Amino acid sequence: xxxxxxxxxxxxxxxxxxxxxxxxxxxxxxxxxxxxxxxxxxxxxxxxxxxxxxxxxxxxxxxxxxxxxxxxxxxxxxxxxxxxxxxxxxxxxxxxxxxxxxxxxxxxxxxxxxxxxxxxxxxxxxxxxxxxxxxxxxxxxxxxxxxxxxxxxxxxxxxxxxxxxxxxxxxxxxxxxxxxxxxxxxxxxxxxxxxxxxxxxxxxxxxxxxxxxxxxxxxxxxxxxxxxxxxxxxxxxxxxxxxxxxxxxxxxxxxxxxxxxxxxxxxxxxxxxxxxxxxxxxxxxxxxxxxxxxxxxxxxxxxxxxxxxxxxxxxxxxxxxxxx
Amino acid sequence: xxxxxxxxxxxxxxxxxxxxxxxxxxxxxxxxxxxxxxxxxxxxxxxxxxxxxxxxxxxxxxxxxxxxxxxxxxxxxxxxxxxxxxxxxxxxxxxxxxxxxxxxxxxxxxxxxxxxxxxxxxxxxxxxxxxxxxxxxxxxxxxxxxxxxxxxxxxxxxxxxxxxxxxxxxxxxxxxxxxxxxxxxxxxxxxxxxxxxxxxxxxxxxxxxxxxxxxxxxxxxxxxxxxxxxxxxxxxxxxxxxxxxxxxxxxxxxxxxxxxxxxxxxxxxxxxxxxxxxxxxxxxxxxxxxxxxxxxxxxxxxxxxxxxxxxxxxxxxxx
Numbered sequence: 032x033x034x035x036x037x038x039x040x041x042x043x044x045x046x047x048x049x050x051x052x053x054x055x056x057x058x059x060x061x062x063x064x065x066x067x068x069x070x071x072x073x074x075x076x077x078x079x080x081x082x083x084x085x086x087x088x089x090x091x092x093x094x095x096x097x098x099x100x101x102x103x104x105x106x107x108x109x110x111x112x113x114x115x116x117x118x119x120x121x122x123x124x125x126x127x128x129x130x131x132x133x134x135x136x137x138x139x140x141x142x143x144x145x146x147x148x149x150x151x152x153x154x155x156x157x158x159x160x161x162x163x164x165x166x167x168x169x170x171x172x173x174x175x176x177x178x179x180x181x182x183x184x185x186x187x188x189x190x191x192x193x194x195x196x197x198x199x200x201x202x203x204x205x206x207x208x209x210x211x212x213x214x215x216x217x218x219x220x221x222x223x224x225x226x227x228x229x230x231x232x233x234x235x236x237x238x239x240x241x242x243x244x245x246x247x248x249x250x251x252x253x254x255x256x257x258x259x260x261x262x263x264x265x266x267x268x269x270x271x272x273x274x275x276x277x278x279x280x281x282x283x284x285x286x287x288x289x290x291x292x293x294x295x296x297x298x299x300x301x302x303x304x305x306x307x308x309x310x311x312x313x314x315x316x317x318x319x320x321x322x323x324x325x326x327x328x329x330x331x332x333x334x335x336x337x338x339x340x341x342x343x344x345x346x347x348x349x350x351x352x353x354x355x
Numbered sequence: 356x357x358x359x360x361x362x363x364x365x366x367x368x369x370x371x372x373x374x375x376x377x378x379x380x381x382x383x384x385x386x387x388x389x390x391x392x393x394x395x396x397x398x399x400x401x402x403x404x405x406x407x408x409x410x411x412x413x414x415x416x417x418x419x420x421x422x423x424x425x426x427x428x429x430x431x432x433x434x435x436x437x438x439x440x441x442x443x444x445x446x447x448x449x450x451x452x453x454x455x456x457x458x459x460x461x462x463x464x465x466x467x468x469x470x471x472x473x474x475x476x477x478x479x480x481x482x483x484x485x486x487x488x489x490x491x492x493x494x495x496x497x498x499x500x501x502x503x504x505x506x507x508x509x510x511x512x513x514x515x516x517x518x519x520x521x522x523x524x525x526x527x528x529x530x531x532x533x534x535x536x537x538x539x540x541x542x543x544x545x546x547x548x549x550x551x552x553x554x555x556x557x558x559x560x561x562x563x564x565x566x567x568x569x570x571x572x573x574x575x576x577x578x579x580x581x582x583x584x585x586x587x588x589x590x591x592x593x594x595x596x597x598x599x600x601x602x603x604x605x606x607x608x609x610x611x612x613x614x615x616x617x618x619x620x621x622x623x624x625x626x627x628x629x630x631x632x633x634x635x636x637x638x639x640x641x642x643x644x645x646x647x648x649x650x651x652x653x654x655x656x657x658x659x660x661x662x663x664x665x666x667x668x669x670x671x672x673x674x
Contacts, residue, residue: 045526046538047501049518051509055547062478069504069553070573073543076502077559077571085535085568095536107523108590108598110383110443111376112465139635148637198357212375213368215360 039079044103048080115209120200160186240264374441378602382528383462386442388415390422390449397448397456399481403578404446406482407556410496411527413440422447424459425586430468438466444524454585460520464598470590472513472520474552475583485577491558492576493540498533499525500559505546513584514546521554541573552582 040049053072055065089096119127126132142149142157149157166178204210234242244266248254254266280286362368373381385408387401405414415436423429424447433445443466447459456476462469493499501522507514525542543555558576561569590598611623 044529045501045522046498046533047503047522047526049501049503049508051506053504054506055545065547065553066555066575066579069543069545069555070557070575072504072545073502073541073555073557074571074573076504077500077541077573080500080502081538081571082568084533084538089535092534095534097532097534100531100533103529105519105522106599106601107519107526108462108464108469108595109600110380110464112597113600114376114378137635139637141635148635198359201359202357213362213371217358217360 039076041080041083042104043080043083043101045105046080046084046100047105048076050076115207117209117211118203118207121196241266382411383444383523384440384442385412385524386415386436386440386445387412388419388422388436388445388447390447391418391420392450393418393448394450394456396479397450397458397476400456400458400476400479400578400580401446401448403482407578408525413442424461424468424471425473425588433461434463434466434468437463446524457585458582460517460524462520462523464590464594467594469594469598470516470520471586471588472517473585473587474517475585477581477583479580480577482577485575487558487574487576491539491560491574493558494537496527497537497539498527498530500538500541501526502541502543503545504543507546507549511546511549513587514549514552516587516589517552517582517584518544540576543573547581550584552584553579554582555579 038050038052040051041047042049050072055068084098087098089098091097136151138151139148140151140157141147142162144158144162149155149159151157160179160182163179163182166182168178172178201210201214201216205216210216243263247257247263248266250257276288276291278286278288280289362371387405389398389401393401401414405412419432421429421431422433424433433447437443437445443463445459445461445463447461449457449459451457454473454475456479458474458476460472460474503518505514508518509515521542521544538561539559541557541559543557545553545555547553556576556578557573560572560574562572564570611625613621613623615621
């Protein structure tokens with residue numbers, strides 16, 4: 032048994048077993064036999080892997096015995112590349128060069144203005160613009176300048192600068208394909224993953240020709256008197272050309288224009304000529320008329336009899352009576 | 356200036372992060388699609404394979420006229436589909452006079468075609484034609500077993516390739532722990548000749564054998580078919596080298612964590628000096644709501660200003 036198992040290649044990680052020594056007979060007599068042969072051999076192989084599987088140390092779980100599978104031994108390719116390391120930001124690079132290390136700062140700072148403990152950043156922070164009622168004038172101040180406004184503008188420029196730096200760092204990261212997966216740079220429309228550079232679309236020959244043709248005919252004379260460039264072809268004409276026939280009759284030739292209009296006129300005139308008298312229609316009309324007349328006569332008769340009868344039935348009954 | 360597009364909500368962010376390249380990857384997803392002409396048999400083949408892999412699979416049911424995996428330029432839209440659906444395996448069915456019932460297995464690396472294998476399908480018998488006890492029907496998503504039979508799988512280049520592709524296609528996610536109850540189906544693939552492979556799918560019936568290892572019995576549940584080898588394209592060696600890279604097995608030594616038979620996982624924690632004395636203690640903690648804090652402060656102030664309303668004491672109640 033042990034010898035047999037050694038013949039098989041077993042990959043426990045993928046639960047795969049492979050028998051490289053089995054040889055199928057060249058001509059199996061029927062399909063049933065062939066499938067049966069495969070099933071028998073398959074059962075043998077599955078038993079071999081089950082022997083290993085069920086002998087692994089297991090621990091009882093709520094849903095059944097759990098075993099720890101070894102790593103797959105068959106190497107299969109990855110789906111995507113390894114995550115690429117994020118490049119250092121400009122500040123991180125600088126800090127590394129200078130040996131600057133992150134120092135932890137307190138979240139709470141004492142604010143001299145309000146004589147209170149406040150957060151360092153965010154809402155209601157220390158030295159908040161709203162908390163400064165007086166800014167002392169300095170010698171260097173320019174007259175006529177609003178110091179409060181100046182503070183606001185400075186803050187705004189700082190924020191804008193930081194945003195610019197952030198985008199610059201993101202752009203650098205995208206160059207080495209290490210952009211965070213939830214961020215996309217809209218200008219380049221980078222794909223989610225993988226290295227796909229979107230090349231700008233090249234106009235093909237036909238597109239160029241059509242554009243050149245449009246430009247060439249966009250003059251008052253529809254480009255008739257313009258100089259042609261060497262190799263420039265006339266623009267393709269889309270649509271129908273109208274053909275004018277000579278109006279006057281020449282020697283030995285019919286008036287084509289008149290003939291054409293005659294032809295059309297005849298066609299219209301002859302359209303209604305066939306069914307001037309529709310025999311079937313005439314016969315049916317004649318019959319209907321006769322029927323109506325007879326009905327009228329009967330109505331007058333029944334009204335004379337003086338009995339009120341339902342109209343629909345009266346016709347039938349009266350006709351029957353008359354036949355008897 | 357550059358503009359950034361960021362995921363609008365956390366769910367979208369999570370979904371994008373799930374798609375991003377990872378050290379330990381998710382199971383490969385499969386895309387199943389067909390060409391402009393696809394025979395009824397082949398459509399059944401594709402549907403059946405979709406049924407087998409339903410948990411991790413995307414099925415396209417429309418015709419695709421510009422997908423020709425083996426031809427130059429015919430892979431563009433396929434790679435686009437792969438990117439959109441996040442699938443790295445695909446199955447493409449087409450039917451022509453030259454190659455009837457043509458099935459192409461393909462794999463992607465980084466959403467570019469990695470390798471291809473083309474087979475013709477013969478003697479197909481679909482899943483619904485097999486009759487068996489429904490109790491043993493394999494569950495979707497359970498880890499399958501594989502049995503490859505035949506010397507050709509070791510000697511013929513095409514079949515070595517096919518074996519790898521079939522294993523990659525059906526194996527599902529690489530897992531660490533396996534529940535033995537979930538071992539319920541096996542793919543039996545036998546190389547009948549160097550050009551022909553018999554593919555079968557069987558359920559497992561575990562019988563008592565008197566020992567701890569049960570006796571295995573195979574019940575064919577379908578589909579079954581013959582795969583006749585046609586064209587194939589091996590991966591580019593440089594791409595293959597990159598794709599075959601693995602995480603180094605020598606994991607970083609985990610410090611301060613030990614395991615005990617009785618206690619289980621034990622961790623040591625070294626706490627630095629907390630400097631409680633110099634800590635700033637304020638009542639306006641960020642975790643509390645500002646409105647409540649302010650309301651509390653107002654109440655206090657109001658009480659200080661006109662302390663006429665005293666809280667009732669026991670003496671007053673008695674009086």
